[in-house]
Amino acid sequence: MGMRKRSKYFAVSTLALLSLGTITACGTSTSTTSPPSSPAVNTSNQTLNIGLSADPPTLDPAYSSALVDRQVMFNLYDTLFQLSSKNTIIPDLVKSYTVSPDGLTYTLQLHQHVKFQDGTPFNAAAVKFNLTRDMQPASARHSSLADVTNVTTPSTYTVVIQLKKPLSPLPAILAGRAGMMVSPTAVQKEGSNYPNDPVGTGPFEFKSRVKGSTIKLVRNPHYWRAEPKLSAVTYRIFTDPNVELTNLQSGAVQIVDTVPPQQVSSMEQNSNFTVVNHTGLGYEGVYLNVKQGPFTNLFLRQAVNLAINRQTLVNVALKGVATPANSPFSAASPVYNAQEDVPPTASTSEMKRLLSEGGKPHGFSFTLQSANDPVTTQVDQIMQSMLAQYGIQMKIEQLDFGTLLANNEAHNFQASFLGWSGRLDPDQNVYSFFYKNGALNASQFVNAQADTLLNQARQESSMAQRAKTYAAFVQIIQQQVPYVFLYHQNNVFAYAKTVQGFHYYSDGVIRAYGLSLS
Amino acid sequence: MAYAAKRLVTMIPVLIFLSIIVFSLIHLIPGNPAQVILGQDASPSSIRALEMQLGLNLPLPEQYLSWLGGILHGNLGRSLLDNQPVSQLILQSLPVTAELAVGTIIVAIAIAFPLGILAAVYRDRWADAVTLFVSTIGISVPPFWLGMIFLIEFTVRVHWFPSSGYEPLWSHPLRNLSVMTLPILATGFREAGVLLRMLRASLLDVLDQDFIRTARAKGISGWKVIFHHATKNALIPVITTGGLQIAGLLGGIVITETIFSLPGFGSLLVESVFSRDYTTIQGTALVAALAVVVVNLLVDITYGLVDPRMRK
Numbered sequence: 057m058g059m060r061k062r063s064k065y066f067a068v069s070t071l072a073l074l075s076l077g078t079i080t081a082c083g084t085s086t087s088t089t090s091p092p093s094s095p096a097v098n099t100s101n102q103t104l105n106i107g108l109s110a111d112p113p114t115l116d117p118a119y120s121s122a123l124v125d126r127q128v129m130f131n132l133y134d135t136l137f138q139l140s141s142k143n144t145i146i147p148d149l150v151k152s153y154t155v156s157p158d159g160l161t162y163t164l165q166l167h168q169h170v171k172f173q174d175g176t177p178f179n180a181a182a183v184k185f186n187l188t189r190d191m192q193p194a195s196a197r198h199s200s201l202a203d204v205t206n207v208t209t210p211s212t213y214t215v216v217i218q219l220k221k222p223l224s225p226l227p228a229i230l231a232g233r234a235g236m237m238v239s240p241t242a243v244q245k246e247g248s249n250y251p252n253d254p255v256g257t258g259p260f261e262f263k264s265r266v267k268g269s270t271i272k273l274v275r276n277p278h279y280w281r282a283e284p285k286l287s288a289v290t291y292r293i294f295t296d297p298n299v300e301l302t303n304l305q306s307g308a309v310q311i312v313d314t315v316p317p318q319q320v321s322s323m324e325q326n327s328n329f330t331v332v333n334h335t336g337l338g339y340e341g342v343y344l345n346v347k348q349g350p351f352t353n354l355f356l357r358q359a360v361n362l363a364i365n366r367q368t369l370v371n372v373a374l375k376g377v378a379t380p381a382n383s384p385f386s387a388a389s390p391v392y393n394a395q396e397d398v399p400p401t402a403s404t405s406e407m408k409r410l411l412s413e414g415g416k417p418h419g420f421s422f423t424l425q426s427a428n429d430p431v432t433t434q435v436d437q438i439m440q441s442m443l444a445q446y447g448i449q450m451k452i453e454q455l456d457f458g459t460l461l462a463n464n465e466a467h468n469f470q471a472s473f474l475g476w477s478g479r480l481d482p483d484q485n486v487y488s489f490f491y492k493n494g495a496l497n498a499s500q501f502v503n504a505q506a507d508t509l510l511n512q513a514r515q516e517s518s519m520a521q522r523a524k525t526y527a528a529f530v531q532i533i534q535q536q537v538p539y540v541f542l543y544h545q546n547n548v549f550a551y552a553k554t555v556q557g558f559h560y561y562s563d564g565v566i567r568a569y570g571l572s573l574s
Numbered sequence: 575m576a577y578a579a580k581r582l583v584t585m586i587p588v589l590i591f592l593s594i595i596v597f598s599l600i601h602l603i604p605g606n607p608a609q610v611i612l613g614q615d616a617s618p619s620s621i622r623a624l625e626m627q628l629g630l631n632l633p634l635p636e637q638y639l640s641w642l643g644g645i646l647h648g649n650l651g652r653s654l655l656d657n658q659p660v661s662q663l664i665l666q667s668l669p670v671t672a673e674l675a676v677g678t679i680i681v682a683i684a685i686a687f688p689l690g691i692l693a694a695v696y697r698d699r700w701a702d703a704v705t706l707f708v709s710t711i712g713i714s715v716p717p718f719w720l721g722m723i724f725l726i727e728f729t730v731r732v733h734w735f736p737s738s739g740y741e742p743l744w745s746h747p748l749r750n751l752s753v754m755t756l757p758i759l760a761t762g763f764r765e766a767g768v769l770l771r772m773l774r775a776s777l778l779d780v781l782d783q784d785f786i787r788t789a790r791a792k793g794i795s796g797w798k799v800i801f802h803h804a805t806k807n808a809l810i811p812v813i814t815t816g817g818l819q820i821a822g823l824l825g826g827i828v829i830t831e832t833i834f835s836l837p838g839f840g841s842l843l844v845e846s847v848f849s850r851d852y853t854t855i856q857g858t859a860l861v862a863a864l865a866v867v868v869v870n871l872l873v874d875i876t877y878g879l880v881d882p883r884m885r886k
Contacts (some may be wrong), residue, residue: 065823109844113611113655113656113849114611114655119611119612119624121611121612121614125839192623193618193619193620193622193623194623194626194627195620196611196613197614198616198617198620199615199620248657249657251656251657252656252657257698266666266837267656267663267666267667268667268837268841269740269836292738292739293835293837294738296831296833299722299725299835301703302722302725302726303737303738303835305730306725306730308729308737308739369831381762407744456847456848457610457848458603458604458609458610458848458849458850459603459605461605461609461610461614462605462606462609465609465621467602474614478613489616495615495616495618498616
């Protein structure tokens, strides 16, 4: 599902969140960024061309759900908090913050003298405007801010956020799209036309866009930190990953946001380019509908889970550019548990036992709905042959992404191949997937014990503690199998050797600020 | 002119019928723009709220009539995705595809006519065999494969052409031509194969007719007979095929557009279907239908020019 991966937020190293957790637990301490460095006059005339694997549907963070939107938006907007290249969450537009001992009140002090690209001052009122806008029911940010009850502005640069219940992922949430600050003036002036002329406080400002072709950003000369080294960034859209790579090789672009798995090793050997290839935060896998069809039966779910050899899938369909999975948490996650993520190994006797206990000793048949991109197609076919060995007939129904989403929301499937591109905080990779009636709970899975653990993890501020809670939760999921975890996708980029200052961020987004061309 | 106007007017009911079909079909597909915009993790209540905001909760006939009312006022509506006027999206993308289609036909004619005539004149001899070989390759090689080969050979191995970076013809003519050359050649080669076969067959048919024998008997030189008498009479089926080819090309040379990163009409239509952008789908489908009508009209007018008997 390469082209249509949904949003991928930030990874945080265990250590970093551990310390953050300890701080917040005390309830009084503060975290600060270093003061913005003095702006230097920049007269360079360098344009960086970046290849994108899809046309960003929108540049308005309130309505964004596609992964690719963020490639552009993170360069256009600053966020309240941010992911550092060292994989930690640090304040960004927020200068310092405190959390009340009960975990229900966050008080944010903002940087002063920051302006939006249209000259509108950035202040507490702007933050309140943004958070209120994101909390509207029609916003794509609505669910991630559902526990916010009130936002107040006691002074020009102070914002107070009140929560319904403790929400340890909040700084991580505000380091993503919910924390991207758009200019209130621009939104009020442009109305529904805002996405066509977006305005943030970021290092680059929007210049022009041709749908399906290019998005041009230019340097923000009044950026509140040191001015960016590049004078402009042009995003070029390539809906075919092989074409995108060819454009890197021809020199039309200097960075690409994806490399087809079968091309990774040859690109690694090409001395003109650097390949970045790291495990991402997401997972690909199959929802099994526990309320309909054969998978109401626990043993049949377990049988399917056991029959699929993840390592073979990864080796053949993804040329090794992914990690076999058995849990929602990859090695990039702060709650990664290596032992729990090892996929099961099938044995004929165990398969026989599960099938006969499930009342289908000679196998059964079901339909898998899936997207229709080349990698997914291959994965489908390999799974089909693995299951056939045990008499399980899997019919493949390939659909376009819109239909797949609609069927998932309506629980209109027996098995559905749909992954998640992963987010910063572990909560965002499991809560709404496995909580009773969660928005992403396509399997209709209900388990009181799992729900208790999910809620408990939200209230724990120490990441070490949360890791233990999630380990217990993963055991339940592995036993109940509402979802078959197949593999964790890798973030793969390639860039020309002329690009200087490239840093990998585990959310898979390319930050153009700090980059230059030699 | 009056004929052309009459033809266009008679198309209006067809276009309205077509718009109803497109409107109904697109609403039958599962999923809607609100769902696609909000994505995988949207709650049903968020989707309902956005549907109301976009006016998707209104009864379908009401949505259709309000869209049709806009059309009658020359307004194709705005994209449900990003609020850009659909007319603007079409004006951005249609010239790309139109240029590709016109260029393709020029290349196809440039290849097909000389080779087609040679093949017919030297029927069953080596020139015919070579031509047959060329046209078979043209027809059977998938355009996406040829496109990828062109891209790798001429933009990566030797940097003769840019691999992407389309600019409009009127603002950056040189850039435009250098970007458009490879895609035009890639599709042109294929269409040439079809056209060539058509021309050869049609010419052979004409060459066997009595009036050609008469012309030859009158002592008119061999090539003059071919050009003045035979080719002209062989053109009608070729023009028909060419017209169908252009119409097909306008409908979307999506693959070529994808390989050469051209922001064309085909890509716009496909992307709007994937994102369930109803207004854009309806607008582009309508314009595509209109384009086919116009091409057919042009074909009919050309018939008249080639064969005066058809003007009656």
